[in-house]
Amino acid sequence: MTEKTKDQSTVMSEEMEKEETKKNESVDADKEETQKEIIEQTDDEVNTLKQTIDELQNKLLRVHADFDNFRKRTRLEKEETAKYAAARLVEALLPAYDNLQRAVSSSKETQNFESLVQGIEMVYRQIEQVLNQEGLQPIEAVGQPFNPELHQAVMQVQTDEYESGVVVEELQKGYKFKDKVLRPSMVKVNA
Structure with a gap:
């Protein structure tokens, strides 16, 4: 080959190398730009998530404080109600x-x-x-079947007037308050 052809070949080769280098640099620059964008986007997402976490933690603290206040207020109201019931x-x-x-x-x-x-x-x-x-009501006793939830038997007697297990006499009145027995009736029961 002639020297001119060698020079042309070398020049072309150098130009191709330069072009290839430019392409590689361009690709590298594009990759770097894309990576920067991804990093920026990720940083933005991280910051948004941190901000959301902070907001949720603040909300949680407020809800917890509100619940504590509600519990205290309820306890005080209950004490007040019991005090003046x-x-x-x-x-x-x-x-x-x-x-x-x-x-x-x-x-x-x-x-x-x-x-x-x-x-x-x-x-x-x-x-x-x-x-x-x-809501206080007397407990019916005389003539009623003995009921240990309503009556307290203190004596047993024998009489033909009532059937066995029936209250014959009430010695002390018993009372119910609404559905709760406050005091059972003290009674004599037929044996």
Whole structure:
């Protein structure tokens, strides 16, 4: 080959190498640009996720604080309710209490025991009415089959008047408050 051809061949070869290098540099630059974009996008996503986590943690703290406040408020309301639960009943009994005081005062002045008895009967009816309105009910005993949930047997007697296991006599009245037995009736039961 001639020197001119060699030079041309070398020049072409160098140009091709330069072009190849430019292409490689261009591809490398594109890759680098793409990687930068991916990194930036990932950084943005990470920052967004961090921000979301912070917001959720703050919400969680607020919800936890709200729940603690609710629990405290509920406990205080419950204590308040228990503290003044009997207030309505006491208020309803005050007129009967006043009448009892009047009956006692009146009987001291006049020494009239008949009016005292009438006053006490009136007070008894008032108290009974208030307690019934609140849900207190006497337990039926005499003539009823003995029920250990409602009656407390203190004696057994033998009589032909009632069947066996039936309450013959009530020694002390029993009471239920709504559905709960406050005090069972003390009774005599037929054997």
